[in-house]
Amino acid sequence: MEIRPINLLIFSFGLVLTMTIMAPASIHDQSPLSQPDSQTKNDLSFPALMNRLAILNEPVSREGAGRLVVQAPGERYSLQFRLLAKGPEALRLEIFDPFGRPMLYFVSYLGETRLFSIAQKKEIPFNSSLFGPWSAISQIPIVEMLKLFWGRVPLFPYDTYKLDIGQEEEKRVIKLFLLGNVQQELWISPDPFSLTKVRITNPSKEGEIEILFSDFSEVTGNQTPMRCEIKDGPGEHVLTIRYETLVLRPDISDEIFKFSGLSDSQSTGKEIIP
Template identity: 25%
Template sequence: MNRAAVAIFLVVLCSGCPKRIEFGPEGELTDADTVYQRVVKNQENVVTLEGDAKLRAELPDQSGTLSMFIAVTRPAMLHLETFDFFNRPLASLVSDGQRFGLYQADTNTWYQGPASPANVSRFLPVMLPGEELVPIMLGQVPLIPPERMTLELDRKKGVYVLTLHRGQATQVLDVHTKYLRIMKSQVRGIPGYDLGFEDFLEQGGLIFPGRVSLEAKQAKTKLQVRYQQIKLNARPDLTLYELVPPEGARVVEVDEAGRELPAGAPASGSSAPLAPGS
């Protein structure tokens, strides 16, 4: 057998080999509820994040990448700023969990009102409430309350596959076998979005994904946040969440549906958020 044939044989042979799987200190887990409880616990250990990131957005009519500063604190406090290629500010979003403020630099306009999904989506093109967006940016997955669950070990992919069932809805979770952190979430049976977590890093004893992606297939929208220099679980700077319009900016009050209100009018309206899924 010549060298070329040997090389081809080895490639074919190795492609069929099972992936080496590294488990945590408990070894291989076979109980679905045990994996579920570990996942829930490991998701809850990050409560604040502050630092720099790259935001990649793919929309039906455009796509691009922006630099972004992020500060988030559970349960729903947000401070996001985007910058162009020349590091000039484009927009900023602030929310204390109840109300939001959005500044758009190109029009020197400050929008403020309830922190509803419709208003948060003025900054990010997904209809999510802050109390759902913040955990996602902290590397956490909103989980459907399971009525039952099943567990498999996918040796080819090297992950646990934990499936949650509730009525007609299912949520399939790819779980890291060592860190017991969710790497992928897909929900079927209800509308919503899929989530992916990659490039896990360790900081201060915490395991955290360096890349978070969200795909809303119905809206043909993909978002990806790639973290660069961040701090986890530091004491939050509460001044970042103060809703103060920039001096000289035009202030516009909006209702829950994002409709502009005349001066002095009370906010009203409603907007329903997406459920996790695709």
């Protein structure tokens, strides 16, 4: 029973990437980006929007805690999490079972991602056997998935695009279509600027996924979603990331992202995170 929530959680994260694993590198790496000035913030042209999407929610050192609600046919788990991060490339995620007992540590640091099982008191090999039907998740950088904690999604190369500006519930909404090997539809609220919904379809694979961002807060200085919901097309598999607390932590040290000493901490009982 104890390992099933872990596998289900990993499977659900894999769902996010199943539609995108065949895509080339993200467009984030194609050209340097700049922070928008006051004039750019009113610019709703395609280049300006793509620039703002790419820099949406710049990493700010933070500590957060909340719930990971994992759903699959016939199963539902509400797990607790604690996040300490400087950004997607320096992140430590602790996952606890429904009773608050530590289950899993997930560390991403300097391009390396590692898992540590608290119950088994050992590192879990990060290989495709963990991901079951989404085994191909191991073929792309896990950091793409971790951007969800910042209200970001991967942005993939496209052949054509379409931009619509309309009204929904008396609010101006921008709908952006990126059409390529991976097709993306993005819903954007221009004032304040926030990404609220994404639909991702990979024609070479079955189905689609939706990512919904909501409950925005400016605790980090920009529009940070306190809730993220990821679901497949039929809605059978759903992962909800819900922050209950989120605070700035400029004092976070890189030492907490280093994996050495985790095994020793389990035998000595020493606290490994301040």
